Amino acid sequence: MSNATRNDEGFSAKRTAEIVGITYRQLDHWARTHLVEPSLAAAQGSGSRRRYAYRDLLELKVVKTLVDAGIRLQKVRDVFSFVGESLDQDITRLNLVLTGDTVLVHDQNGTMDLLRRGQGVLMLNILPLAGVKEELDATIIELFPTEDDDEPSLDAPAVGD
Template sequence: MFPDDTLPDELVGYRVPTACQIAGITYRQLDYWARTSLVVPSIRGAKGSGSQRLYSFKDILVLKVVKRLLDTGVSLQNIRVAVDHLRQRGVADLARITLFSDGTTVYECTSAEEVVDLLQGGQGVFGIAVSGAMRELSGTIAEFPSERADDGEVEQAPEDELARRRTARTSRRTG
């Protein structure tokens, strides 16, 4: 599933319940952000009733960053500006970014010098190391079911003990 064991294949997507659980957001938040084009699913959007949206690894990473910015009090309007910058980046580029905010404006820093310049204003800021969120997401996401966009095949999450017992019980009944 992960070509370099750290990032998923670009055709691997995650359905809405999985994206919500991984990003730590509610369905209502995800739906609102998709309808208002804050974070839209890049693999497969909704195409009418009953269709399944598929979110990429990058989409879920952006969802996590949006959630963290909201949790720290940044307005949705300012988050939209930050998300526009993140959308233009590849996943590898995102790993080199640290986002800082003073609670109002979001700043993108890619070097220690930029961080020093930002901090010289003397005002308190917080930072989100996108690479840290990416590492956390890479470790977590592998435990969830995913779906390939090219053939629709669903990859199941690793089987746990309870699932193995159910499978064994079902095969004993049918066999």
């Protein structure tokens, strides 16, 4: 992250927690334990301020959605690291599918069970992990309405606070 981050870029930790729908304490814990870290500005010690990019918020929302669906956080961690390391993919760009208590990734190559690190291929009742991005956008607009109607790209910081 850049130390030259302007203070109005991205989202504060407090805002981020509100938008994603988690407690600050959860967000803090997830940042400290390297699940999702603030990419614009990491904590620099007591009293400093984290800054999250829109992309971070999307990742957090994916985490929340998976946890709300009953996937244990430790398993969510496994999924994130597997996607990043073994698939060399970006979690926010995958078509994740929840079915039962497992997480599938579904693309033209077929369907892969992420909780089993790609082992086995299942075709069960598919509940698409749909609308995560739309839901995030809606919450941002609802909580922090602005006159800027541009859709934020994943890397560009949205106007948050």
